[in-house]
Amino acid sequence: MTVQALDDTKALLRDLIAFPTVSTDSNLAMIEFLADRLETAGARVDIHRDATGQKANLFATLGPEGDGGIVLSGHSDVVPVADQDWSSDPFKMVERDGRLYGRGTCDMKGFIAAAVALAPHFAARATRRPLHFAFTYDEETGCLGAQALAGVLKAQGIRPAVAIIGEPTSMRIIEGHKGCYEYTTHFTGLEGHGSGPDRGVNAVEYAVRYVARLLDLKEQLKARTPASSRFEPSWTTINTGALVGGVAHNVIPGKARVDWEMRPVQHSDADFVKRELHTYCTHTLLPAMRAVSPDADIVTEVIGEVDGLIPADENEAKAIVMELTGANGADTVPFGTEAGIFQALGMSAVVCGPGSIEQAHKPDEYLALDQLADCLGMLERLTAKLG
Structure with a gap:
């Protein structure tokens, strides 16, 4: 040189x-x-x-x-x-x-x-x-x-x-x-007065429950660590980057979003996480939300899925x-x-x-x-x- x-x-x-x-x-x-x-x-x-x-x-x-x-x-x-x-x-x-x-x-x-x-x-x-x-x-x-x-x-x-x-x-x-998979999950609820929480669908509360499920999956992924993994940490990780929602103390929030990512060490881990979240939303969160408001929804936007x-x-x-x-x-x-x-x-x-x-x-x-x-x-x- x-x-x-x-x-x-x-x-x-x-x-x-x-x-x-x-x-x-x-x-x-x-x-x-x-x-x-x-x-x-x-x-x-x-x-x-x-x-x-x-x-x-x-x-x-x-x-x-x-x-x-x-x-x-x-x-x-x-x-x-x-x-x-x-x-x-x-x-x-x-x-x-x-x-x-x-x-x-x-x-x-x-x-x-x-x-x-x-x-x-x-x-x-x-x-x-x-x-x-x-x-x-x-x-x-x-x-x-x-x-x-x-x-x-x-x-x-x-x-x-x-x-x-x-x-x-x-x-x-x-x-x-590792790969890097980034998502934003959007929650649509039903706004209302905070004095009557059962008459609305609190999008923030459902987003919190979703994050709790992410935390549970985050721990489960440690047990799925491949024996041959050379990464540090050696397992697939999940990070919750942001939870945003609500407008005032006394308003039931009708919108919320969760920004999150996972960094897979193997494709099967990404499939596992997406499958578990789909099941949780379909069979647990959405039925409870739609029992109050048929228009309630949870939609996950793929920001990027980049393989490792x-x-x-x-x-x-x-x-x-x-x-x-x-x-x-x-x-x-x-x-x-x-x-x-x-x-x-x-x-x-x-x-x-x-x-x-x-x-x-x-x-x-x-x-x-x-x-x-x-x-x-x-x-x-x-x-x-x-x-």
Whole structure:
């Protein structure tokens, strides 16, 4: 890794941090900026917008057409900075004490900057095997962009063999992580005066009973832990993120919602939880609600169901990255990424990128310069696999 490569990457990262690509907002300006950089390097670039036209994925290729390529993947969106106590403008990168500060430096624009800065280097060497860049929208809100991109790749018959997802792992190789299934369950009751609770359907109270069932299932899942699980914690988890409802002390609330998630270690656990909740709502909660109001209802909205990354005995991605980094093994993590989506397309996949997950989503998020240098070194050595 040369000093020039590091300087070029830092300059590019500064540009990327300046795009405030919070998931609630458009990422188009950043995607168009990256597209221009990659096209200048000789890449064939496709931009795929979502239904709103305000979000887009980028998929670009250097080297020959055909199957068997290597994908470098990253998400363009970042989490909000509202109500966080930053010591500097989060969208102006600041270098201080060997660290680069700014929203998205480690999660995960640092990896994107390293990959794109080396695009001319890749272009000169990718003669035998394609190198792809996959930059997505809305990873932080359910991996929506990656799921859309997976559909495009499948429809177009594009079949890469290897995916390296550059989430912040401190350059450790991650070969497995849990899935992330997110839901919002909506309760419709019947409003009324608080002095006559039996004449209404208290949506908040039924939401509380639903949460109590989630807590019961949360404990049952511990007994379903697979003997081979390498995760920490080793079982499928459930988290209740929010319970919202009601308007006043003396009004029976007619609306409520519960935001919750589970992180399955195996598909059967997700099926178990959904089956148990369906039975509880159908045979216990809804009959009691509808005995008072026939229009009462419980509806669960799927925010996102993203499969985990399953450790595989045969994993070309792991073998390649172990060779590039000198690592002699791979780990698992509890947090989710887009890797399972690429794995479901038939690719071998690992997660490996600069920076620590401990810095992600926090005020004064930073990426250590030595981590960025290590990432550049890994990617520069990747060129030997392309020619």
